[in-house]
Amino acid sequence: MAAPRTLAASLGATRLAASSLSTLRPDVCRFATASYQTVRCAVTSKTQPAKKKKVRNVYRQYDLSKTEQFALVDAMHYIRAFEVGQNPSSVKYELHVRMRSLKNGPVVRNQIRLPHPVKTDLRLCVIAPPDSKHAQEARAAGATLVGEDDVFEQIRGGDIEFDRCICHIDSLQKLNKAGLGRVLGPKGLMPSTKAGTVVTNIGATVRTMVDGSEYREKMAVVRLAIGRLGFTPAELQENIKLFMDTLKKDMARVVSKEVHEVVLSSTNSPGFTLNGEFKGPSSISPALLSGPL
Numbered sequence: 415m416a417a418p419r420t421l422a423a424s425l426g427a428t429r430l431a432a433s434s435l436s437t438l439r440p441d442v443c444r445f446a447t448a449s450y451q452t453v454r455c456a457v458t459s460k461t462q463p464a465k466k467k468k469v470r471n472v473y474r475q476y477d478l479s480k481t482e483q484f485a486l487v488d489a490m491h492y493i494r495a496f497e498v499g500q501n502p503s504s505v506k507y508e509l510h511v512r513m514r515s516l517k518n519g520p521v522v523r524n525q526i527r528l529p530h531p532v533k534t535d536l537r538l539c540v541i542a543p544p545d546s547k548h549a550q551e552a553r554a555a556g557a558t559l560v561g562e563d564d565v566f567e568q569i570r571g572g573d574i575e576f577d578r579c580i581c582h583i584d585s586l587q588k589l590n591k592a593g594l595g596r597v598l599g600p601k602g603l604m605p606s607t608k609a610g611t612v613v614t615n616i617g618a619t620v621r622t623m624v625d626g627s628e629y630r631e632k633m634a635v636v637r638l639a640i641g642r643l644g645f646t647p648a649e650l651q652e653n654i655k656l657f658m659d660t661l662k663k664d665m666a667r668v669v670s671k672e673v674h675e676v677v678l679s680s681t682n683s684p685g686f687t688l689n690g691e692f693k694g695p696s697s698i699s700p701a702l703l704s705g706p707l
Contacts, residue, residue, distance in 0.1 A: 471517055473634035475674045483689035486654070487647050487697040489678045494643065494703060496683035502644030506532060509640040509654060510677040510685060511661060513631070515670065521631040522664045522671070525610075529656060530649045531625040532639045538623055541565060541581035541589050541605065542616060548582050551617030556624040566592045574601070580619055581605035581612050629661075636661060643680065646704040651692060 484492070490507075497505050513522075539559040540552040549560045559565060559576055562585055568574075579598065581589050589605065598604040605611040613619045629638045638657060641650045658676070665671040677685040693700065 472670075473513075473515055473517060475512055475514060475634070478675060478687070481675075481687055483687045485689060485691040485694040485697055486651055486678070487693040487700055487703065489686035489688060490647055490650065490703050491698055492686060493678070493680045493683045497643055497680055500643065500682065503642055505643040505681045506639045507641040507643065507645070507650060508679050508681075509638050509657065510679065511636045511658075511673060512675040512677070513634045513636070513665070514672045514674050515631070515634040519670055520668045522636060522661065522668065523628075523630040524660065524664050525622065525626050525628045526638075526657060526660050527622050527626040528640070528653045530641065530645060530653055532627060532641060536578065536624055537576040538620060539565065539576035539579040539603075540616060540620065541579065541585045543582075543585065546582075548584075548616040552620050555617050555620035557620050562588060566594065569594055569597055574598075574603070576603075578623055579603045579605055579611065580616070580623070582616055583612055583614050586612055629657075640678075644704060647692070647700040 493507070537559070538552075538557045540549070540557045541562060542548040542552060542560060544561040544564070552560045559568075566589075574597075586605070595604050627638055629636050640653050640657060645653075658673075662673070665673075676688045676690075678688055679685040
């Protein structure tokens with residue numbers, strides 16, 4: 415039989431070995447884990463660099479290769495179907511011209527008098543001496559408010575019952591002294607030479623504004639009321655042709671602008687892309703597309 419001291423010594427040695435292993439294992443695991451995490455983070459930072467966003471300097475326009483396009487008579491046929499029951503004299507045809515254009519480039523802006531005007535209730539104010547021939551021409555052309563001092567007092571009192579304001583060049587100094595820029599400026603009604611509302615020929619300007627239409631490019635799109643629902647296809651075609659010819663001349667004066675798409679719509683209908691033709695082989699008679707619905 416082994417001596418008690420020998421047995422105790424062997425058991426003590428066993429416990430020491432076990433305790434030594436138990437204290438070493440956590441150190442080994444912690445060292446391995448830290449080393450693995452350090453390597454993993456280093457690799458991740460090298461393989462996934464930050465991506466820079468590409469800045470687009472032109473307006474994006476979608477591809478028209480798969481878009482159905484319509485002749486003018488067909489587009490009017492479908493639009494009138496959406497406007498059944500509406501008053502042909504109150505519903506308007508609208509033309510939307512999408513352009514390939516630079517984002518920070520110059521915009522197209524002009525005014526046009528269509529062969530078949532789209533009648534509007536435009537109220538026009540004319541600043542001119544009330545007893546002058548310019549005032550008489552303005553009233554004869556359709557201006558609703560004409561004068562100087564009386565008009566100034568009316569504007570100061572907040573009674574602005576007009577949509578556009580033009581000024582004869584002889585009355586410009588008096589208009590500036592009246593200090594109406596703070597009232598008319600925020601509303602976009604202050605006459606200025608740059609905007610073409612300070613003129614010498616009052617009669618022609620008033621007639622153009624009353625029967626004319628103004629358009630301006632916004633985000634590479636020009637919109638214009640091109641006719642009323644009661645217009646015949648021939649009348650609408652004449653308006654579209656003159657407008658497109660004028661717009662192309664405006665675009666030729668600035669760089670990097672091209673017509674991308676021409677869309678015809680109405681007050682309550684979707685848009686129909688035009689293909690430039692008047693009628694197609696299966697189009698209905700244009701005579702059926704005018705008058706009451």
